[in-house]
Amino acid sequence: MKLPARPCTVNGATADNSTSVNYVRDAVTDSTPARRRRRAFDWSTAVIAFLAFAAAATVYVRDGREHFLLILLGDVTLFGEMLPKVLAGCLIGAFVTLLLPREMVARWVGHESGFTGLLIAAFFGFLLPGGPITIYPVAGAFLVMGADAGAVVAFIVSWTLIGYTRALVWELPFFGSDFVIWRIVEALPLPIVAGLLARLVVRAGFEYRETSK
């Protein structure tokens, strides 16, 4: 297994002397969440802000003040409706990161193989709330506990595409329930497809565990 480029980012504490296995085990057992340096405003937000400003100015000049205020009111209402959900989503993520019995979850997936393993991994991906800080250490733990790449891939893809907290907190306010439910139903088979593809690639000779290091 290859040592990730910057292992210290997983759990705040530096993993100076550790092998990759130690490092992932730290990620499994250490309950301290990542402390990534984050700012409230980054360059991608700045780009979006610039676009938003340009678009707002366009609407104001082209359609007049009344239309501008109407849209602004709609957007601000949407923003206000999102806030409690987003706060709940952030809290759920933070609590799960600290409480999750990662070893237990990993054992479930690690001991299964075959198609059932993929299904269980995909199901956990759907079930586990929280953000990337929760998910990737759990996925790393799967590998240490003996899960194959297919299960790990199914887990991550499932969390990304059909995880319910993500959909409820972020996607729903923008798209509305009809669209989101429709999208998720169509995404249901995709984690399994991705897991099967990953297994094919591994069977074809792709080496993802580096045993010597």
Add this chain to the structure above:
Amino acid sequence: MTLAINIFLWLAVSVLAFIAAMRGRSLFNEATRAGVMEFILLLPRIGVGVVGSGFVAEALPNEWIAPWIGPQSGFVGVVIATLGGALTPGGPVVGFSIGAAALKSGAGAPQVIAYSTAWALYAIHRLMIWEVPMMPARVVWLRAAVSLPLPFLAAILAMLAGRP
């Protein structure tokens, strides 16, 4: 609908908070602080994303969007949308707000699904920031590689299923 979701989410928060409080006061405090900090950091992004997407959708003329990724753009539109998704940087708000803006200003639903699926699965900067530091790099590349066809599959399924 939105009330039911709020109730559900806050019930989940209460249950988790209760379990954390049982495990110890400091655990509870730490988790609460982390969650609230995350929320505060996200606020400006959400504000800009939500307000921005409304104006961007209004400002974009339909005749620009439709030929590229409109309902009639077919598979070429899906390819364009997938590329756009892979190249869109930013956190949870950015991809969804752009997708929603495109949908409002005339993009086709399968194309928007391809866009947000691609953005969620393999937006390049997200792979670099989150996945590579936390996972063995070869597993990350394997995952990204097998995810390549998924936006197309999602769009094809969407086309077969028809609009909701």
